[in-house]
Amino acid sequence: xxxxxxxxxxxxxxxxxxxxxxxxxxxxxxxxxxxxxxxxxxxxxxxxxxxxxxxxxxxxxxxxxxxxxxxxxxxxxxxxxxxxxxxxxxxxxxxxxxxxxxxxxxxxxxxxxxx
Amino acid sequence: xxxxxxxxxxxxxxxxxxxxxxxxxxxxxxxxxxxxxxxxxxxxxxxxxxxxxxxxxxxxxxxxxxxxxxxxxxxxxxxxxxxxxxxxxxxxxxxxxxxxxxxxxxxxxxxxx
Numbered sequence: 001x002x003x004x005x006x007x008x009x010x011x012x013x014x015x016x017x018x019x020x021x022x023x024x025x026x027x028x029x030x031x032x033x034x035x036x037x038x039x040x041x042x043x044x045x046x047x048x049x050x051x052x053x054x055x056x057x058x059x060x061x062x063x064x065x066x067x068x069x070x071x072x073x074x075x076x077x078x079x080x081x082x083x084x085x086x087x088x089x090x091x092x093x094x095x096x097x098x099x100x101x102x103x104x105x106x107x108x109x110x111x112x113x114x115x
Numbered sequence: 116x117x118x119x120x121x122x123x124x125x126x127x128x129x130x131x132x133x134x135x136x137x138x139x140x141x142x143x144x145x146x147x148x149x150x151x152x153x154x155x156x157x158x159x160x161x162x163x164x165x166x167x168x169x170x171x172x173x174x175x176x177x178x179x180x181x182x183x184x185x186x187x188x189x190x191x192x193x194x195x196x197x198x199x200x201x202x203x204x205x206x207x208x209x210x211x212x213x214x215x216x217x218x219x220x221x222x223x224x225x226x227x228x
Contacts, residue, residue, distance in 0.1 A: 004158065035218075040220075041220065042121075042204065042218050042219055042220030042221055043159070043204060043206075043218035043221075044218070045215045045216060045217070045218075048215070056215050058215065090158055090159070092158070103161050104161070104216075105158075105160075105161075106151075106158025106159045106160065107158050108156060108157050108158050109158055
């Protein structure tokens with residue numbers, strides 16, 4: 001069974017631009033969570049989607065948004081990029097409704113650099 | 116406010132010896148704890164977990180200990196192998212409430228041959 005895939009793997013943007021990252025979960029998984037990893041803060045939860053609905057959200061500004069499609073694929077968008085948004089963005093999929101109660105499988109991440 | 120703390124950014128041990136990675140937490144509402152391992156250029160992978168009703172869970176070379184009174188958990192790897200070299204993240208889940216996972220900042224383990 002194929003794992004979680006994320007595209008693109010690397011991305012360079014400039015301040016003020018916007019970016020869209022994509023995540024394809026493991027086949028059959030309906031829950032997708034997004035995390036931001038930075039050296040100073042570790043992994044921080046962004047949001048979680050299940051059946052196209054956002055069911056949980058972390059403490060990030062409204063510039064960070066996401067959505068999930070009917071095939072469970074998910075995208076996250078960051079608008080008006082800031083230098084501090086440079087990070088590794090990780091997507092994780094899980095089988096059940098409550099991702100934190102189910103084993104999460106992570107993708108390799110998208111490395112975003114904001115110049 | 117860092118609810119899950121991994122105070123050692125790095126740890127170096129010799130092959131065959133024990134590796135002990137520590138994690139402290141502040142939120143008494145955490146009911147489930149997990150350890151993830153991350154290699155460079157890969158996503159984290161689940162390693163082992165423990166419920167707050169237990170004080171020990173073992174899986175092969177990996178054992179996690181939980182001390183609820185001290186709000187402290189530790190991951191023991193015995194014996195350590197060079198392939199264990201990775202960044203280890205401690206994570207905790209809140210019972211009820213938002214139910215999201217809260218991660219520590221990670222500890223980079225290096226096992227020297």
